[in-house]
Amino acid sequence: MRVPRSRLLAALVLTPLLTACFASQGEGTTPSSGGKNGSRLRVALAFPPAENLSPYGADATLLSRLGVTEGLTALDANGAAAPALAASWRREDDRSWLFTLREATFQDGTEVTPSAVAAALTHATEAKPAPAALSGVTLTAKARGGTGVRVTTADPDPVLPLRLASPSLAVLSPKAYGDKGRVDPVGTATGPFELTKVTGSTAATLDRYDDYWGGLAHASGVDARFIADGTARANALRTGQVDVAEAIPVAQAATLDKGTHRETATTRTTSLLLNSTSGPFKDPALRAAARAAVDPAALAQGVYEHHADPGVGIYGPAVTWAEGKRSKPASRARAAKADGTSLTLATYDNRPELPEVAQVLKQQLEKAGFAVKLEVREYSRLESDALAGKFDAFVGARNSLLDAGDPVALLASDYTCDGGYNLALLCEKGVDRAVAEAAKAADPGKRQDAAMTAEAAILGTGAVVPLVHQRVITGVGTSVRGVLLDPYERTLVGAGTRR
Structure with missing residues (x-):
């Protein structure tokens, strides 16, 4: 079921957690003032999908940067684990952690439940090749009660909350997981933007997910283009074809208008x-x-x-x-x-x-x-x-x-x-x-x-x-606010990004 409107309206008065994690363009990055009819964002990304948008490899970062996927935890500006789909957690012993889920829904309308989260993490452990975040780690996940997920590792893992913030350990709905390890992130994630269409390795269309637990996003959607050529990305920003362009070449930065590029230590x-x-x-x-x-x-x-x-x-x-x-x-x-x-x-x-x-x-x-x-x-x-x-x-x-x-x-x-x-x-x-x-x-x-x-x-x-x-140099249009300039390069567009 969809989240009741009463719960959504209550969420709108809260400042979303993740949009404040990193330096952003301008003020007012929270989506609480986002309108139902916000403008769409046009974004140029440097890396086309390499693995059919599988959440387990390099493409996981594409999904994360576009505000599609989330994990149990996220990284804050200091590199510490912060709540995401998990509102809190505690270490039970040297090998077990108990994560308490917040109220949220998947983009297909189903509830984020302990059993769904445990199943998603189990699928990640079975992926071939294994997600890099799980290299050398064996873990099991099981539902506990109505809100808990217990994650147990074969060996003590003191940084498990950090590990679970990896884009490759995003939580998707049960409908995402098909036969032979196939995973489909279209309409099955939890982020502020829902992937609705993928055009090969050239473009993707995302619409605002109105029942996002963190509140209504400012932008009504995102039109993403995958442009491998750095000069072409800079030209797209310069000519107003896109609002945000990642990885602007050093040689092109000086050709952009003043105030349309930002340098971030990574x-x-x-x-x-x-x-x-x-x-x-x-x-x-x-x-x-x-x-x-x-x-x-x-x-x-x-x-x-x-x-x-x-x-x-x-x-x-x-x-x-x-x-x-x-x-x-x-x-x-x-x-x-x-x-x-x-x-x-x-x-x-x-x-x-x-x-x-x-x-x-x-x-x-x-x-x-x-x-x-x-x-x-x-x-x-x-x-x-x-x-x-x-x-x-x-x-x-x-x-x-x-x-x-x-x-x-x-x-x-x-x-x-x-x-x-x-x-x-x-x-x-x-x-x-x-x-x-x-x-x-x-x-x-x-x-x-x-x-x-x-x-x-x-x-x-x-x-x-x-x-x-x-x-890294990110190209940002003069009318754009709330771009997430992330030293870890996991986020770019969030609920507070707008133009």
Whole structure:
């Protein structure tokens, strides 16, 4: 059943939780003054769907950024777990947590019940490949009473509330889950905007969900376009075709009208990932040679025009605690001479600076004696080959706190033998041990210390070369208010976004 109007009207007097989490454009970001006939928002996103809008992989962030999906928890501006579909939670013992649900409905009109939430989390645990937020984690979810969901992990998991904030652990209605692992987010999520139509990999239509638990959204809907070319996104904003454009290229920012672009420090790091399982970089000495050839400062100053910081580790300056805890990499192999060693370097063009980064890296590596073939594709046409190890080297931009809000979760998913997003194909016992030790730490400070020890072990392999720590530029029309400028890059459009 739909939520009664009396409950909806009561919700309208409350300030929605998530719209205030991050810096936004202008005042009045709460949707309490939203009209029934608000304007539609036109949004340009950089990444077309790569997995048919599956909520478990990279597309999960698209759904989250468009205000479609939600999980039990969210991340606040300080990176702490905040209530979302769960109004509260408590830890029952070292392996069990009890989450108390708020009153809410799915976009198909059915109630958000403990059994529906438990089923959604169970589907996520069965997904293949597993969501990155669940890398190395085994959990079960069961309904408890009329409002409770008990989540139990096989091993103690002190950061479970952070983990459940991952976009890949969004809660969808039972109707979303079909045969053979198929999941359909159209009309089955809980956010302020309901996905109603997807036009391949080019566009999506969203309408305002009038019974959203957080109150009526200002905008009547969102018309999203997926525009991989960064210059085209900037042009769409400049000519008034869109109201919001994400990931404006550095080279295009200066061409936009004053006041129509915002720079946000993020936890995203661009790295060179070397295939450590096959090809030339199976040899640690050649990995060391490649690492020695790279000049991160030249990339930050030249390619990014000082809109980025030189790479110092997996975690950059936006992860404020990292620098004071960083330790020297455990060990490095002695660099060998490249002597014309051939390699294939790949990257994608959805983030407009990456092809230029790869071109500069090609020059730096060739100067060191490598013979480099460069391959650039749109991300959705590249990811499967990269994960399969078909390239010798890969340039990618990765948000270190995107998947679980926990520094250890990224290490487990990206750099361990069983990691689901291990583009370096790294599999070393010492790294796995260090990550496993970090995962055991319950105290936040000790967990951070252990994460930095694991970072040192990973960098010591030479398979990961941090290049730059990014700031992102978002294009925002002068009439637009309430855009969510999120350092974790999980949100963009919310209930308070309007024009």
